[in-house]
Every structure is written in C-alpha cells, then in structure tokens.
Amino acid sequence: MQIAVASGKGGTGKTLLTSCLARVLADSKPRIIDADVEEPDTGLVLPHLAVNSQPVYRKVPSINSNRCNSCGICADICVFNALLVLSDKVLVFNELCHSCGACSYLCPEKAIVEIDHPIGEIESSRIRTGGSLVTGRLRIGEPLSPPLIKAAKKAGRTSAWNIVDCPPGTTCPMIESLRGADYCLLVTEPTPFGAHDLNLSIEAARMLKIPSGIVINRWRGNDSPIDEIARQNDVPVLARIPFDQKLAAVYSRGENPLPQVPGLEDIMTEIIEKIKERTS
Structure with missing residues (x-):
C-alpha cells in the first residue's frame, strides 16, 4: 500500500499527518518517504538513526x-x-x-x-518507534527535483505501508510524488487559499486516476468552503483535525503530539481504517 500525503498549499499539515500516521503504524514498520526534496523536514519530527547515504545522478x-x-x-x-x-x-x-x-x-x-x-542524495534511516525513513535532499542550485523524487520512492525496503510526504504545489515535483500511489490524502485548511489549492490537487489526483480523500486541518467547527468542494468533486472528507494551540506548540518543539493532544491518535486510526475500506 502506497499512500501519498499531498496538498497544493504549503504549510497545511502534510508532515504533521505523515509523522502521526507513521507513529500509529509503528508496529507495521512503515516506510516513510520524504519527497519534499528541496526542504525535507519529516526527519525533524520523527526521531531516527541514519543508516546510509547515497548520491543520485x-x-x-x-x-x-x-x-x-x-x-x-x-x-x-x-x-x-x-x-x-x-x-x-x-x-x-x-x-x-x-x-x-x-x-x-x-x-x-x-x-x-x-x-x-x-543532483542530490538519498539518506536511509531507521525510525526509532519502528519503520524506516527515506529522505531525498536536492543539491543546492539544482533546478530539477523529479529525478531525485523518483529515486527516493525506489529506495529502501518496501513495507505493507509506504507513505510519501509530498512537496507542496501541483507542478512536476508533486505529480512525480503522487505517481504510483494507491491512495492520496489531500490535506487542506478551511481558508480561501486552502480551498483554491485543494481544487488543483483534486484535479491532479484525478488526472493520475488515484482515489483520494480530504483531511481538514485547523478545523474550527465549520467545513466551508471545503465541504462544497468535496461535494462537487465527489471526494470524501475522511477526518477533521481541530485547531489546537497545544498541538501547534507540541509539534513546533518536535515532540510526539499523539499522547499530548486528546483524540488525535483516534483521528489517525480512523483515517487508516477508512483508507483500508476504500482500497479493499
């Protein structure tokens, strides 16, 4: 199973969702791929031990x-x-x-x-809670990231759960990150910018014929305008992560938010179960 965690707009919570899913799936030893090779940051919030690094050409x-x-x-x-x-x-x-x-x-x-x-390097690591982390790092000044993203997705040992933390946007890097996924989690926020880029992301996933579901981050009790976009495109809203200052504070310190934010682990578990239902 390969899951792509994507969004158009940057800063919506892709890495938050990826790292939380990795922790919930720790017993399954997931493979996490940080495909945001220009600014990889998954390793900042997932404690890991680097195993090796190899150049990519x-x-x-x-x-x-x-x-x-x-x-x-x-x-x-x-x-x-x-x-x-x-x-x-x-x-x-x-x-x-x-x-x-x-x-x-x-x-x-x-x-x-x-x-x-x-063009860069790929670092392979062991996640301390279980699983592996593959991180692509684009060489400074190199303009083309898709070849490195493609190599990162092939690196490491595959798992029952392979989660790709995609780069923002809907251009070539995001498309290469999505390619080959069994399901796409589209992370958004209930703002005009979030809604605009969600439309673009849904179109990209549809172009690649990848089924997708929406996760609303920083939810404040009102789905608008995301609910209308979901209905128009027949894309389900899988979960809502409430706006929570404690979550923001814990995450900014690089700590595990699951035991500190009530209900967050249940939300992640529900997302996993819904993905299983929609891909079975």
Whole structure:
C-alpha cells in the first residue's frame, strides 16, 4: 500500500499527518518517504538513526569536440533548448536538460555521450518507534527535483505501508510524488487559499486516476468552503483535525503530539481504517 500525503498549499499539515500516521503504524514498520526534496523536514519530527547515504545522478550530454561537426541536429531536436551550437563548439546547459537522451541517440557523428550529473542524495534511516525513513535532499542550485523524487520512492525496503510526504504545489515535483500511489490524502485548511489549492490537487489526483480523500486541518467547527468542494468533486472528507494551540506548540518543539493532544491518535486510526475500506 502506497499512500501519498499531498496538498497544493504549503504549510497545511502534510508532515504533521505523515509523522502521526507513521507513529500509529509503528508496529507495521512503515516506510516513510520524504519527497519534499528541496526542504525535507519529516526527519525533524520523527526521531531516527541514519543508516546510509547515497548520491543520485541524472544523465546529461557531453560533447566530443573531435567528432562534432556543428551540424546543429542536437540543438534542433532539444525541446528544452539545453544545447546551443556555435561555429566552433556546442554549449550544454545542464540546468535545462531533462535527460531524455535524444541528442545522443540522434547525433549522426556519435559525438555526444551521456555522463552522470550529481543532483542530490538519498539518506536511509531507521525510525526509532519502528519503520524506516527515506529522505531525498536536492543539491543546492539544482533546478530539477523529479529525478531525485523518483529515486527516493525506489529506495529502501518496501513495507505493507509506504507513505510519501509530498512537496507542496501541483507542478512536476508533486505529480512525480503522487505517481504510483494507491491512495492520496489531500490535506487542506478551511481558508480561501486552502480551498483554491485543494481544487488543483483534486484535479491532479484525478488526472493520475488515484482515489483520494480530504483531511481538514485547523478545523474550527465549520467545513466551508471545503465541504462544497468535496461535494462537487465527489471526494470524501475522511477526518477533521481541530485547531489546537497545544498541538501547534507540541509539534513546533518536535515532540510526539499523539499522547499530548486528546483524540488525535483516534483521528489517525480512523483515517487508516477508512483508507483500508476504500482500497479493499
């Protein structure tokens, strides 16, 4: 079972939900994947012991100037404009390259080979309460995170429960994080920004044909406008996490909120049971 915890808007509570679910599922030894590789923070609230770290690379073109005749075919077929052919050399812009390999494959002079370009690292850890944590960290200055997210999702030993803490937004990083999930938990808040981005997130999950359910965080007793969005899109509201200053204080200190916030563990257990019902 792979669960994606996502939202459009940042700061809605994805990592709070992910870390609480990890604790409730501790006996099942869940695998938690922090796919927010630009700002990974799941490890800040889940005590863990790092086991190993490995670099991640993607392929970029390298030009053999002795073979290249500046024909320009490589630049013509690159839809991302990662190559610029001058009269005496070819410039390669690694930050624009999407590692499709077309330039190397179609070069008539075989003057292009693909080489490894470092994009970040993956850290594998043991969660002290049970399970494992896979954390992707994007290299500073590297603009493309989807290849690292894809590698992080493949890292580590799979579990009966695999939970992906997705990056915010509804662009390529979030889509790559969602891809392959059995169910998507959409975390939102009852605010205009939360409602706007919830609509985008529902559309993204639907595009990937992933069933989804809504978790309302910072709930103040009124679902509006989230309830209307849920009805219009036929997406169930699975749970409501009440607005609680004590929860915010405990979580900000990196402590386990389950034993300190009454009812929170029951909410997490209910979410798990509802996911089981909807995926069985």
